[in-house]
Amino acid sequence: MPVAGVELLVRDIPDAQPDLPPALFVHGLGGSSLNWTALGLLLNGTIRGIAPDLPGFGRTPLQGATGIAEQAELLIQLLEREFDEPAHVFGNSMGGASSVALAAQRPDLVKSLTLVSPALPHPRVSASALWFTALATPRIGPAVLERTARLPFNQRFEASLALVFGDPRALAPEVRAAYEQELRRRDTDPWGRQATVEGARSILRSSLARRGRSLWADAARVECPVLLIYGGKDRLVDARIRMKAQRAFPNARLLYLPRSGHVAQMEHPDEVARAVRQLIESNPQLD
Template identity: 45%
Template sequence: MSSTELPSAPAASVLPKVATVRVADGERLRSVGLPGITLTVRSRQPAREGLPPALYVHGLGGSSQNWSALMQQLDGDVDCEAVDLPGFGDSPPPDDGDYSITAHARAVIRYLDASDRGPVHLLGNSLGGAVTTRVAAVRPDLVRTLTLVSPALPELRVQRTAVPTALLAVPGVTSLFTRLSRGWTAEQRVRGVMNLCYGDPGRATPEGFRNAVEEMERRLQLPYFWDALTRSARGLVNAYTLSGQHALWRQAERVLAPTLLIYGGRDQLVGYRMCQKAARTFRDSRLLSLPEAGHVAMMEYPEHVARAFRDLLEDTGTGAGEPAVRDVAGVGSAGDGAVTENAGS
């Protein structure tokens, strides 16, 4: 494995020059070369030595930036790293053009094997939830705990609001959409994404909105942006059709790691009703319900997600052995109606 520090995260030299990736205070980026892929990894300096490692995996169309707020909340509890999956964020496309769930899971496994950081606390959102579920099922030696925020696991009845995203997997739809949306500004696109992914788009700060617009402008310059998005959507839909031992729900049954499940009551992409099925399927699970949250609870309610994650570390004895300073107020103390429960095994 080769690793190169990226102070301002320039694009790979073989690709057209585009705007640089935003790096928040306390973060750094580095490029990691692995067989067939190059991954960009975002990290924070841990508050002290000896903290257990954690790895965050983003969702469809997202990037490691989606985890910045939660990473800042947890830098006193775990040694935080977030990966840009191949073709997303600042990671170039994979050499073989494979964007299946299996390929994304293979990329995560290759990184963990090469970095020798495992076992890690593994966290995934949406597409990243499907990817990390597969990683935890096939390589339990790499995973201490699993935290899933609105994981994209198969649903029999897909929400109407999720249909346009699923349609990206249909050949020709992406080309049609890009033609129809050619005149849209980055601001319009970001507002559309936030309206879809946030329970309350008003929770995004002006700074957060500006950063998202800058990132959208940068991504639209990438020649592979739509291809990576389309092929990953297709890979997710294809994974939903698999049966037998490769089926995602069957793999969820095989996960041995203590699992924290987080679902938003206003999620327009993953049905809130799926939280109970997930709680029954993952054998050692805990459920955090956030009725006011949407699809990206770690961005809308990072403090609540962080508190539930700390509880997971405490309950399972998988922390660093030194208790972190914690807010003792209940998860629902901010008036969001949060509900926590231990789903058990």
């Protein structure tokens, strides 16, 4: 569908009744709408929703800038187009950061916010921070991605599994197969490396923003109920930041999954779905 001059691929939650509350699912850097398949199916009796492939990812070509601010603006226009009431918004990683910016700018569009390993600025220097810094650096970032692309696919696939999931060996065979199929398809996208570099630069810029303009300042302005989900084996977002995140949002609850990695909605969808239902059921205004 055309949104803000961009041709977005958008998926629907199958078999959800049209009178259920609306929802929006936002994937992270290098992800796609397919990252929400399992959770969407588990919640199709609770919410109806859509999941876009953001520009440069999934099946949506790179069109314009792909930073956090641009994603938030695109999501605002998508929500205004698709729904006539506030939506439950779900965001993972960079998509979580964009969802925080969205909720801070347009609280009238967001009924609740579920954030899975959101890419909020971290005060500690970590391996993932150094990785994003390398990707965001001119010449170095493209060179790193180009060198990685030359590696045998199976080697890159196993490395990606180890980076994203807490325990790749425990993945259901169909999840592993779908993830492999998506990575093979992604290899054919001519815009993939540029989108990844631009996304990494946006995450780095957000970590360097002045205090009053940071994502933490945005978090303090989010008044809707928030569910924060962190994985103890997340190699991209340090779960030790979870307590600071819970304090930053005025109305937040926390789910910590010790065995989960960066995409808990894929790795432990039952636990995430249960927490989402509890969030909605404990807040009557969210029905």
